[in-house]
Amino acid sequence: MKTLQIMSAIVGFVLISMTSCYYDVEEELYPTTNNTCDTTNISFATDVTAILQSNCLFCHNKSANLSLGGGVDLEGYDALKVYVDNGKFLSSITHDGNASFMPKGGGNPKLPDCEIAQITAWINNGAPNN
Numbered sequence: 001m002k003t004l005q006i007m008s009a010i011v012g013f014v015l016i017s018m019t020s021c022y023y024d025v026e027e028e029l030y031p032t033t034n035n036t037c038d039t040t041n042i043s044f045a046t047d048v049t050a051i052l053q054s055n056c057l058f059c060h061n062k063s064a065n066l067s068l069g070g071g072v073d074l075e076g077y078d079a080l081k082v083y084v085d086n087g088k089f090l091s092s093i094t095h096d097g098n099a100s101f102m103p104k105g106g107g108n109p110k111l112p113d114c115e116i117a118q119i120t121a122w123i124n125n126g127a128p129n130n
């Protein structure tokens with residue numbers, strides 16, 4: 001009888017420890033986009049423009065930049081290239097301290113890591129107009 005009690009105590013303990021560990025596997029519950037972040041062949045026309053469109057052009061398009069974007073025009077390759085070349089574009093999204101933190105907003109929001117990685121890859125690749 002004693003042996004049975006000890007056995008059930010052990011089995012119970014093992015079961016509890018197993019279930020308590022189950023929810024600790026954060027990667028499986030919340031797969032991060034980093035695992036699938038593709039930084040190869042980043043294109044200006046599709047990838048970079050889409051990121052700008054969603055996060056920056058509201059303030060930095062050809063007309064709105066004058067009132068909302070501090071006169072910084074980022075619409076189109078030639079306009080953006082100015083800020084690629086002077087380093088402000090990358091600094092602004094990596095928050096390295098050499099430019100104002102972008103996208104602008106309360107709490108200093110930052111682009112998702114994957115989008116920063118894709119833009120960085122595009123610039124390191126010579127910022128091609130493709």
Ligand code: HEC
Pocket residue numbers: 052055056057058059060068069070071072083088089092093098099100102103104105111
């Ligand atoms: C809500 C409006 C708004 C949004 C959205 C926004 N910006 Fe800006 N941005 C500004 C304003 C205003 C300035 C000028 C004042 C300043 O530097 O803070 C500026 C300045 C800049 C500068 C020049 C920084 C410097 O230090 O000279 C860059 C580069 C820039 N933005 C890039 C971006 C990028 C890239 C995004 C998107 C990821 C973005 N901005 C989103 C409003 C915005």
